Amino acid sequence: MTYLRHAWYVAGFADELAPGQLLARTLLDEPLVFFRRPDGGVAALQDRCAHRFAPLSAGLLCDGGAAVQCPYHGLRFDATGACVHNPHGTGVIPRAARVKPCAVAQRDGLLWLWAGDAASADESLIPDLSAVTRAPEHATIRGYLPTACDYRLLADNILDLTHADFLHAGSLGSGAITRAQAQVVDLGERSVRVTWLSSGDQAPAAFDEHLREPGRPADQWTEVTWTAPCVMQLHVGATLQGEPRERGVDTCNLHLATPETAGRTHYWYWSTRNFAISAEANAAIRPVIEFAFTQQDKPMLESQQRRIGSAEFWSLRPVMLAGDAGAVRARRKLDALIAAEVAAAAP
Ligand code: FES
Ligand SMILES: [Fe+2]
Structure with missing residues (x-):
């Protein structure tokens, strides 16, 4: 590769x-x-x-x-x-x-x-990822998850978080992100940001229960910044509808993928939050996050890879949905960067 x-x-x-x-x-x-x-x-x-x-x-x-x-x-x-x-x-x-x-x-x-x-x-x-290092230990959950898939499937996964509404329904997804319109911002040849904003939906359970008044309609944000080749920083949060973000709950998360080989990816996640800061809260939240990553995302990524086999991604003519804009932009940028290097190295 x-x-x-x-x-x-x-x-x-x-x-x-x-x-x-x-x-x-x-x-x-x-x-x-x-x-x-x-x-x-x-x-x-x-x-x-x-x-x-x-x-x-x-x-x-x-x-x-x-x-x-x-x-x-x-x-x-x-x-x-x-x-x-x-x-x-x-x-x-x-x-x-x-x-x-x-x-x-x-x-x-x-x-x-x-x-x-x-x-x-x-x-x-080296992208600036210092934001996560400022979170207290008891608001930090990190892990390493080797995954048998191409590293770009992991970028697709994080850059299209509408999957949370289906794959993680009931914990991280509530349906709001699928209804929200993704906004894609180009941050140069090596970076893309995708933002989903919604207003009036109830936040997913993992956020709702930490709002000042659980169960009420919320304003929600999901913002992912991808940096080539496969570094993603993600802010996800919610606040009661109409209230400033500072009154709500926010998380800052890293999703870091590095190819081990063509079909295997090293994947590190690093999740931090500005609420529920205690050893007890960490112990309660950790299994929710780990379940989503190890029992939902990882098996999905590996089964996608089995279906793709060794075929080149674009050769399979993947269907495009509204939520794919950011992931496709990132793939195009990465392809362009690699193609430029290959061209520069040619005799
Ligand atoms: S000293 Fe390393 S293989 Fe012989
Ligand atoms: Fe996921």
Whole structure:
């Protein structure tokens, strides 16, 4: 598969990578090993030794994080991919003993991988997702959900939230979003925002019960911002009809998808809210969210993928509905960005 290269992909939650640990993770068809350097910064190498191609992630992190030792014959590589120790013969380090380093970063509680040449990594392209990091722990629910589908189906899923009215009816959906008209705003070549606003419907159960007067008509908003390749920030909230948003309940959520391989996607979600802030409330809300994601979205995405098989999405001539405008715009933008890279790389 051809991936967008001049871009940052989420590689994990920052706290998935503890000091002293080697984290093996395949991203964009490439097995990588992540670790923390002695200064705590994050590093990643191709997870394949230069000697006989053993996975470095099965080895040891040495010297406080300064080098990774191959499990097979003990070559050591530093964070730049250079071999720094050869326990064999005279100890001379062969010139070819190098593994490919990756440009990585840590920002907003997330690990990021630059998919292009490390030398061209541009940290100004990491989207600002700091809003979720400001939420208190007891108003935060995060999770990791590997899903057997193409990563773009996950973007479709979040950019067309009318599915909440059907797939999540009774919990996250109340019918209002399907009746609302999606507004799509173009935010440049790498980003799109889709907004659904409604007034007069009762909010879905997950919001209604937290309004000052449950059961009354509400004003509701759902706003998703997609950034290429597959980073989505979502605000969903409700307030009593006619009242300012500040008097209602709001959530800020991240949906982060990174291809593992052509048919498998790493998916991280990070949900925060400005209401029901307590350990008890978190314990009550977590199963509702987890049920929707693990028992409804994930099985749907995987069964869509089984029906699609290896066919190219557009070749199946998908029918377009009113709610698809944002998702289609995002797919077109991603296709255009990838096509431009392919054209630029052609001889
Ligand atoms: S395979 Fe790594 S040192 Fe031999
Ligand atoms: Fe969903």
